[in-house]
Amino acid sequence: MTGKKVMKTINYSLFYGDFKALNSITMDIPVNRITAIIGPSGCGKSSLIRSFNRMNDLIGNMRTDGSILIDGKDVYSQDVVELRRKVGMVFQRPNPFPKSIFDNAAYGPRIHGIRDKSELAAIVEHSIRDAALWDEVKDDLGKSAFTLSGGQQQRLCIARALAVEPEVILMDEPASALDPVATLKIEELMEKLKSKYTIVVVTHNMQQAARVSDFTAFLLTDLERSGNLIEFGPTREMFTNPVDSRTEDYISGRFG
Amino acid sequence: MRKNKRRLDAAMKNSLLFAALASILIVMLIGVFTFREALPAFRDIGLEKLLTESVWRPGEGQYGILAMIAGSGLVTAGAVILGVPLALGCAIFLSEIAHPNLRALVKPCVELLAGIPSVVYGLFGMVIIVPIVRGIDMPGNTGFGLFSASIVLAVMILPTITSVAEHAIRSVPKEFREGSLALGATKWETIQKVVIPGARSGIISAIVLGLGRALGETIAMIMVIGNSVIIPAASTGNPLSIFLSRARTLTGNIAVEINYATGLHESALFATGVILFVLIMIVNSSAKYLMSHGNTGKNR
Numbered sequence: 001m002t003g004k005k006v007m008k009t010i011n012y013s014l015f016y017g018d019f020k021a022l023n024s025i026t027m028d029i030p031v032n033r034i035t036a037i038i039g040p041s042g043c044g045k046s047s048l049i050r051s052f053n054r055m056n057d058l059i060g061n062m063r064t065d066g067s068i069l070i071d072g073k074d075v076y077s078q079d080v081v082e083l084r085r086k087v088g089m090v091f092q093r094p095n096p097f098p099k100s101i102f103d104n105a106a107y108g109p110r111i112h113g114i115r116d117k118s119e120l121a122a123i124v125e126h127s128i129r130d131a132a133l134w135d136e137v138k139d140d141l142g143k144s145a146f147t148l149s150g151g152q153q154q155r156l157c158i159a160r161a162l163a164v165e166p167e168v169i170l171m172d173e174p175a176s177a178l179d180p181v182a183t184l185k186i187e188e189l190m191e192k193l194k195s196k197y198t199i200v201v202v203t204h205n206m207q208q209a210a211r212v213s214d215f216t217a218f219l220l221t222d223l224e225r226s227g228n229l230i231e232f233g234p235t236r237e238m239f240t241n242p243v244d245s246r247t248e249d250y251i252s253g254r255f256g
Numbered sequence: 257m258r259k260n261k262r263r264l265d266a267a268m269k270n271s272l273l274f275a276a277l278a279s280i281l282i283v284m285l286i287g288v289f290t291f292r293e294a295l296p297a298f299r300d301i302g303l304e305k306l307l308t309e310s311v312w313r314p315g316e317g318q319y320g321i322l323a324m325i326a327g328s329g330l331v332t333a334g335a336v337i338l339g340v341p342l343a344l345g346c347a348i349f350l351s352e353i354a355h356p357n358l359r360a361l362v363k364p365c366v367e368l369l370a371g372i373p374s375v376v377y378g379l380f381g382m383v384i385i386v387p388i389v390r391g392i393d394m395p396g397n398t399g400f401g402l403f404s405a406s407i408v409l410a411v412m413i414l415p416t417i418t419s420v421a422e423h424a425i426r427s428v429p430k431e432f433r434e435g436s437l438a439l440g441a442t443k444w445e446t447i448q449k450v451v452i453p454g455a456r457s458g459i460i461s462a463i464v465l466g467l468g469r470a471l472g473e474t475i476a477m478i479m480v481i482g483n484s485v486i487i488p489a490a491s492t493g494n495p496l497s498i499f500l501s502r503a504r505t506l507t508g509n510i511a512v513e514i515n516y517a518t519g520l521h522e523s524a525l526f527a528t529g530v531i532l533f534v535l536i537m538i539v540n541s542s543a544k545y546l547m548s549h550g551n552t553g554k555n556r
Contacts, residue, residue, distance in 0.1 A: 053438060085440035095431035098454055107449070108439040157435070164439055 006031040006198050007052065007168060011066035014047055016059060021047045023226040024066065027217055034190055034199045036213035036235065038206060040250070043219040044227025045202040049170050052200065053087040054080050070168070085112065088161030092173040094153035096145035096160070101128075101137050104145045104156055108164035123163050130196075131159035132189050151182025158189065162197075169193065171201040175208065187212045206251055210239050218247050290533060294526035301520070306527055312485045314513070314521040321528055323487045327402070327503035328532075330488055331481065332470040334406025334499055335413055340463055342410065343417035347462075350418070351425040352447050363422075370415035378479030381408035386480055394500050396491050400482035403499040408476050413466035420465055424458020425451060457546050464543035468536050474507035483508055506532045 007029040014022040022044045029035050037045045050056045051068055054075055068075045075083055085108075096104050105124040114120055124141070128134045133155040137148070145156055154174060161169055171190070175183040190199055190212050203209050209216055216235045219227045231238060231247045242248040297306065301319045309320025346366060350359050385407050390399030428451050436446040452459070482502025490498040504512075510525045510532075517525055 055434065055438060058434070058437070081440045081442055083440075084438055089438040091431060091434060091438075093431060095429070095435040097432055097435065097450055107436070107441075111436075111439060111441045111445055111449075160435070160439065 007068070007070050007200075009048075009051075009066070009068045012051065012068055013065040014044075014051060014056065015063050015065070017061045020224060020226040022051075023222065023224075023228050025219075025227070025229045026066075027229055027232045029198065029200060030215060031198050032194055032196075033214040034194050034201060034212055035215040035217065036209035037200065037202045037217045037219060038204070038209050038250075039219035039227070040221075041204065042225070043221050045204075045219055046172055047227065048219065049172050049200055049202045050089075051075070052168065052170055053084050053089050055089065085164050086166055087168045087170060088164065088166035089170045089172065090154070090157050090161055090174045093177045094150055094157050096148070096153050096156050099145060100142050101145050101148070101156060102141040105159050105163050107160060112164060124159075127159040127163040128156070130162050130193070131155045132185065132192070133159055149182070151178050151185055154178060154182070154186060155189065158186075158193075162193075166197065168198045168200065171199065173202050173204065176204065183208070206253075210235060218244075218250065220246055220250070287533065290526055290529050294523055294530045296520060297523035297527035301524060301527075306524070307531070310487050312509075314517065314524065317520070319520070319524040319527075321506065321509065321524075321531070323485050324504050324506045324509045324528065325531075326487050327481065328471055328505040328507070330498070330503065331402050331405045331409060331477065331505060332467060334402055335409035335470045336463065336467060338406055339410030339413050339466065340417060343414050343462075343466070344421055344459065346414070346418045347421035347425055347459075348447060348452070351422045352443070352451065366415050366418050368415075369411065370419075374412065374473060374476040375479075377408050377412055378476035381405070381476060381480035389500070392500065394491060394497055397500045398482065398502070400480060401500050401502045402481065402488055405477050405481040405503075405505075406499065408480055409470050409473055412473060412476065413469050416469050417462045417466040420462035421455070421459045424455040424462065427458070428454040461543040461546040464539055464546065468539040468543065471532065471536055471539065472507060474505070474511050477505045478508045478511060481505060481508065483512055485509075506535075 009025050009027055012022060012025045013020060025048060037048060039045050047056065051064070052070070052075065056062050057080065064076065070083070070087065097107060099107070102124055105127055106120050109120055109123050114123065125134065125138075128137065133152060136152060137143075137156075140147070145153060148156060154177075158169075158174075175186045178186065187208065190201065193199060194214075201209075201213065213235045215233065216238045217232045218230045218238070220230045222228050231242060231244045233243070238247060239251055242251065297319065306319060306321055307325070308322060309318065310322040311318045311320050312323060346362075350363055350366075354362060381404055385404045386399040388399075389401070389404045389407075390397065392403075432450045432454055433446055436450045437443070441449070481504065483504045484502040485504050486502065488498050488501035488503045490496075491500065506528050509528050514522070514525050
């Protein structure tokens with residue numbers, strides 16, 4: 001409600017070689033809100049969300065145009081390690097490390113130099129609690145993370161991201177590999193987390209976008225197969241009264 | 257038409273089955289034959305004496321192979337100590353760091369090492385390594401010995417360990433790397449804390465496979481190790497000088513003497529072969545075990 005914009009993209013374009021994956025995206029992502037990015041497959045949703053923490057850097061011959069600002073600083077002109085500490089990410093498929101539950105949650109803090117055992121234990125408990133997983137795992141922290149169910153693993157991955165105290169959490173289709181009950185838990189968790197964090201979520205599930213998000217960005221490919229931002233606005237307005245006819249077609253299920 | 261096809265199918269199946277059975281049969285024949293030839297030695301000398309006596313003087317009826325066991329053990333240990341860090345470094349470089357173009361250049365080179373005949377390694381050892389090692393100023397150092405042999409052997413096991421370990425590292429799921437990087441870990445931290453632990457079982461079996469290869473190497477060892485039947489010992493106060501000692505490997509023992517051995521002597525050489533056979537089988541099956549019971553993390 002402060003109106004402070006934590007993240008924004010300004011005429012941001014992304015190229016893989018000669019292919020332009022994103023075409024001049026400009027949008028503001030409000031603080032402490034959930035912003036959903038929706039659109040059909042291949043429209044650049046993942047490319048866009050992975051730009052915020054520069055995970056696209058891993059792809060060779062990638063280049064960008066325009067800028068993405070976080071707290072007023074261009075992501076491409078800051079230290080990528082520091083950026084990723086500030087901007088956490090949860091992936092499509094739960095990807096806990098082949099380590100114990102405790103070591104998974106403690107991974108980030110350890111990387112960032114916390115050695116003190118009691119401090120680590122406190123961070124681990126705090127972040128697993130915040131990820132609504134504590135009651136289920138508190139007696140099994142030494143067990144392998146692979147003993148958990150898919151939904152629990154995903155919440156552990158959220159806990160792992162929370163443990164480094166990010167400002168922003170990016171979620172790339174966080175529930176697409178989960179069953180409906182586990183999905184619901186993740187959605188409830190997102191709702192809870194937004195009081196402390198700014199959340200950006202990619203989803204191909206329109207109902208999910210409508211249920212959880214406060215703002216929605218709708219992407220669509222143009223004739224050159226580049227992703228364009230068609231419409232951005234408060235989710236309720238967009239779903240009840242879309243401005244662009246293509247948005248209306250998409251959310252009413254006419255394509256995609 | 258269809259009948260013909262079915263008959264062809266059956267014929268194919270049978271000939272492939274025959275090929276498979278033939279290879280099993282050959283392995284069994286070698287095992288049985290070696291063991292049969294070794295039987296007089298096991299009977300007349302006894303397994304215990306063979307394994308524990310350190311004197312090998314076939315002319316005087318003394319058949320202890322402890323010196324050769326020590327020689328094989330030490331040269332293998334030396335090769336592992338020298339070769340494993342190099343091989344793992346190479347594997348990590350190839351799988352995690354090298355640009356694809358560089359990888360396409362380096363990997364075939366490493367694989368080429370596996371194709372060089374071992375007698376060529378032996379020549380290289382004699383002409384290059386031995387004279388260099390001879391330069392180390394220690395009493396009794398001739399250049400021929402465990403150290404030179406370990407260096408040569410380290411290069412010989414490099415391609416085996418590198419390619420198996422590289423494969424293990426590459427099969428660590430990409431998601432683990434992304435998860436780590438997304439938490440702000442550097443590439444090196446990710447390699448160290450996620451990738452290598454994730455590939456641990458594959459890396460261990462790579463080392464064990466290299467070990468098996470090292471134990472079996474013969475001709476290159478004969479050419480550089482000196483072949484004296486002595487239990488290697490340190491010649492000075494420095495315990496590392498043990499590696500300047502000459503030695504003989506189990507394999508070398510067989511190859512050097514089999515041409516003129518007769519009777520019990522010949523049988524004792526076959527017994528050496530049986531012991532080597534068993535050793536390598538233990539090493540290889542533990543590598544297999546480690547590989548199949550490994551935790552790449554995917555389904556633990």
